[in-house]
Amino acid sequence: MEKTGGHISTELRINDRIRVPEVRLVGPNGETVGIVPTDQALKLAQEADLDLVEVAPMARPPVCKLMDYGKFKYENAQKAREARRNQTNVVIKEMKLRPKIDKHDYETKKGHVVRFLKAGDKVKITIMFRGREQHRPELGFRLLQRLAEDVTELGFVESSPKQDGRNMTMVLGPHRKKADAKAEARVEKESRAAERAASEAEEAEFRAAHRPGGKKERGRSENLDPEIEA
Numbered sequence: 001m002e003k004t005g006g007h008i009s010t011e012l013r014i015n016d017r018i019r020v021p022e023v024r025l026v027g028p029n030g031e032t033v034g035i036v037p038t039d040q041a042l043k044l045a046q047e048a049d050l051d052l053v054e055v056a057p058m059a060r061p062p063v064c065k066l067m068d069y070g071k072f073k074y075e076n077a078q079k080a081r082e083a084r085r086n087q088t089n090v091v092i093k094e095m096k097l098r099p100k101i102d103k104h105d106y107e108t109k110k111g112h113v114v115r116f117l118k119a120g121d122k123v124k125i126t127i128m129f130r131g132r133e134q135h136r137p138e139l140g141f142r143l144l145q146r147l148a149e150d151v152t153e154l155g156f157v158e159s160s161p162k163q164d165g166r167n168m169t170m171v172l173g174p175h176r177k178k179a180d181a182k183a184e185a186r187v188e189k190e191s192r193a194a195e196r197a198a199s200e201a202e203e204a205e206f207r208a209a210h211r212p213g214g215k216k217e218r219g220r221s222e223n224l225d226p227e228i229e230a
Contacts, residue, residue, distance in 0.1 A: 013054040014069050015042060023054070023064040035061060091121045092171070097147075099127055099139035110150055117154040117174045127168040140168040148172065 018038055025033035025041050028050060036044075038052075045052040045066050053072070056063035093116040095109055116123045125147060127140035144161045151172065158173035 012069075013057065014051050015045065018042075018052060018054050018062070018064065020062055022061050023052075024059065024061050026055075026063060026065040028066045038064075041066075092124055093121050094124045094126060096126045096128055097143060099129060099133050099136065099143055101143070110147060113147065113151055113172065114154060117151060117172065118176070120174050120176050122158065122174065123155070123172045125170045125172065129166050129168070134166060137163055137168060144168065144170045 020038055022035055022037050023041050025036050025044070027033055028048065033044075041052050041064060048066060050066045051069035052064050053067055053069055054062050054064050093112075095113055095116075097106070097109055101109070113123050113125070125144055127143060129137075129140065133139065141161050148155075148157050148170070154176075155172040155174050157170060159169070159171035161168055161170040
């Protein structure tokens with residue numbers, strides 16, 4: 001690493017930019033060569049049609065390796081891109097319920113929770129108490145317990161129910177990773193698109209075959225009794 005304009009550059013020093021008298025040299029296959037004069041290391045790099053790259057500048061002497069630096073940078077860029085693609089942003093959805101929620105509303109709220117968990121998102125469930133309900137925390141606890149049991153195939157209790165002022169909260173975590181959920185959703189979308197295209201093609205073929213002058217119409221005309229035609 002070098003300092004440029006007061007900033008530290010993460011760019012590795014290579015070849016003639018390595019200005020120390022000697023280096024600890026590592027071969028292209030990871031084998032240890034030993035401590036050699038930098039001039040000799042550069043000569044070995046040129047003979048092998050490789051670069052001399054300073055991989056550990058803080059070591060004494062610095063560690064340098066013989067490698068194809070262009071290929072090395074390309075592979076590192078590929079790895080970084082793959083890591084960014086696989087990185088998932090943690091999303092926490094929230095669902096609010098009342099301790100005395102009716103059956104229809106409960107099923108609706110549960111449906112939202114199911115959808116969130118299937119998508120690989122965490123869900124924060126909040127039970128909101130009002131008035132005297134605050135003195136009946138067991139109502140909220142039982143409701144959260146019921147919901148956790150109802151969605152146990154899709155998620156698990158990541159944060160147990162706890163009282164927070166007038167509210168009681170619980171966090172459900174998905175069994176599936178966000179990336180897996182996205183991949184499956186993409187496959188399902190492509191499958192539906194393919195089925196729709198096939199259905200439209202069949203419908204178009206059917207219409208073409210049954211319109212006047214089509215194959216079906218001509219076939220019936222050809223099969224008429226000659227005597228009737230006469």
